[in-house]
Amino acid sequence: MKNIIFDLGGVILKGKASSVLDKLSTTEEEYNTLLKFFDDWYKLDTDFQTIEEKFDSCNFSEEIINKYKDKLLKYYELRDLNKELLDLIKELKKNNKVYILSNYNRVAALYYKSLDGLKDLDGYVFSYEYKLVKPEEELFQIFLDKYNLKKEDCYFIDDTLDNINIAQSIGINAHQFIGNEDLIKYFKDNNIIGE
Numbered sequence: 001m002k003n004i005i006f007d008l009g010g011v012i013l014k015g016k017a018s019s020v021l022d023k024l025s026t027t028e029e030e031y032n033t034l035l036k037f038f039d040d041w042y043k044l045d046t047d048f049q050t051i052e053e054k055f056d057s058c059n060f061s062e063e064i065i066n067k068y069k070d071k072l073l074k075y076y077e078l079r080d081l082n083k084e085l086l087d088l089i090k091e092l093k094k095n096n097k098v099y100i101l102s103n104y105n106r107v108a109a110l111y112y113k114s115l116d117g118l119k120d121l122d123g124y125v126f127s128y129e130y131k132l133v134k135p136e137e138e139l140f141q142i143f144l145d146k147y148n149l150k151k152e153d154c155y156f157i158d159d160t161l162d163n164i165n166i167a168q169s170i171g172i173n174a175h176q177f178i179g180n181e182d183l184i185k186y187f188k189d190n191n192i193i194g195e
Helices: 017-023 028-038 051-057 062-073 083-092 106-113 137-147 161-169 180-189
Strands: 003-006 097-102 123-126 154-158 173-176
Touching: 003 083, 017 028, 028 062, 051 062, 083 180, 097 106, 097 137, 106 123, 123 137, 137 161, 154 161, 161 173
Parallel strands: 003 097, 003 154, 097 123, 154 173
Antiparallel strands: none
16 A cells, blocks of 8 residues: 645646636736735744734735635635646545645635545644644644654655655655656556556
8 A cells, every 4th residue: 555645726726826816807907916815824824823813914905805705815725726636535545544744724725625536535734733844844644643644655746846855855756746647647657546
């Protein structure tokens, strides 16, 4: 049995968090202004700041607040799931353990943990719980210790190269996610799924 560890954003969730702005009817100026909300989420992802505090710290105009605050406070509900990958996870679970290791704030993490396809995984470690973010090595070690896993039995999938490099440097098999087809090939090459 192998342990497959997925990141959320950019892997199970399509694109970047700011991609939710494409679903809002913004002007170009509003779009560019709202991007500020998606900058520097360290405090949010380490639980030193709530989503509302993050929004308030942007000092948006009253017009922006009235039009977009309610939507941005629940931005996570607007993110698109990688449905093909969720189907693959269902298959992986038949013969492997599947986990999430992701930089995420408390409210969004709890929301994603409750979704079909994600709520029955074998474990979760989110940055907000430990006030650490990837690529901090300590977060990877916390994950391994929490589930008593051997590094050589783990396969970590993330879209960010820095995170991949840290995982590999401590002995975890890691693959940078660039798309579903590439990931399926990686799993076949490592005998995680059949031909």
